[in-house]
Amino acid sequence: MAGAIFEWATPWFVHEARRWTQDDARAIASRLAPVLGAGGRVLDVGGGTGMLAALLANVAACDVTVLDSSAAMLRHAQGSHGVSVVLGDAAAMPFEDAAFDAVIAVDALHHMSRQSDVAAQIARVLRPGGAVFIAEPDPAALAVRMSRTLERMLGEPGGMLTPDEMVALFGSVGIVGEVERQGGMGYAFVARLESQADR
Numbered sequence: 001m002a003g004a005i006f007e008w009a010t011p012w013f014v015h016e017a018r019r020w021t022q023d024d025a026r027a028i029a030s031r032l033a034p035v036l037g038a039g040g041r042v043l044d045v046g047g048g049t050g051m052l053a054a055l056l057a058n059v060a061a062c063d064v065t066v067l068d069s070s071a072a073m074l075r076h077a078q079g080s081h082g083v084s085v086v087l088g089d090a091a092a093m094p095f096e097d098a099a100f101d102a103v104i105a106v107d108a109l110h111h112m113s114r115q116s117d118v119a120a121q122i123a124r125v126l127r128p129g130g131a132v133f134i135a136e137p138d139p140a141a142l143a144v145r146m147s148r149t150l151e152r153m154l155g156e157p158g159g160m161l162t163p164d165e166m167v168a169l170f171g172s173v174g175i176v177g178e179v180e181r182q183g184g185m186g187y188a189f190v191a192r193l194e195s196q197a198d199r
């Protein structure tokens with residue numbers, strides 16, 4: 001069953017999440033900065049243990065909501081300053097329209113099988129002009145394709161998108177931006193939700 005891995009392998013993902021540094025959070029904050037002031041509202045979709053969310057809340061002085069479908073992962077996200085947690089499915093988010101100034105999803109989208117619904121939900125919960133930062137592994141890299149095979153053997157969707165597929169998916173819901181390479185194996189999609197004035 002998709003997502004089960006995050007219940008039984010939580011300690012491994014906790015270990016993995018310790019890779020996040022203040023510099024990573026600063027780099028993300030800089031991409032969100034045009035629309036994110038102090039006290040701004042950020043949604044971290046599939047934010048898991050909340051370790052990146054806690055760093056981002058600290059460096060950007062913003063409030064970060066971690067949405068995740070795994071209770072086991074979210075248990076590690078509770079209690080950090082500036083971070084709140086919500087258990088739920090990214091394809092059917094329990095938030096009001098235009099509730100957030102920015103949305104991030106890091107190493108998470110390829111774990112979600114209903115990606116079109118997730119993109120539509122991100123567009124719905126973002127305010128017009130809001131910022132998006134999505135980091136994903138690139139299936140052009142052999143190591144990523146091997147990891148995709150392993151994930152699928154474990155019942156995960158393994159839905160790694162190429163940069164072009166990412167741009168097309170989000171463009172279809174009015175989220176428009178650019179792809180930045182992040183080393184040889186990944187990329188970030190940095191974008192904004194179009195406002196009426198952009199159309």
Ligand SMILES: C[S@@+](CC[C@H](N)C(=O)[O-])C[C@H]1O[C@@H](n2cnc3c(N)ncnc32)[C@H](O)[C@@H]1O
Binds near residue numbers: 017050051089106112
């Ligand atoms: C590899 S972890 C990444 C966690 C965090 N973003 C990080 O980089 O440290 C992927 C997360 O996506 C979550 N996830 C998978 N499918 C989801 C869905 N449909 N809705 C919400 N969260 C989901 C998993 O529970 C897991 O915590």
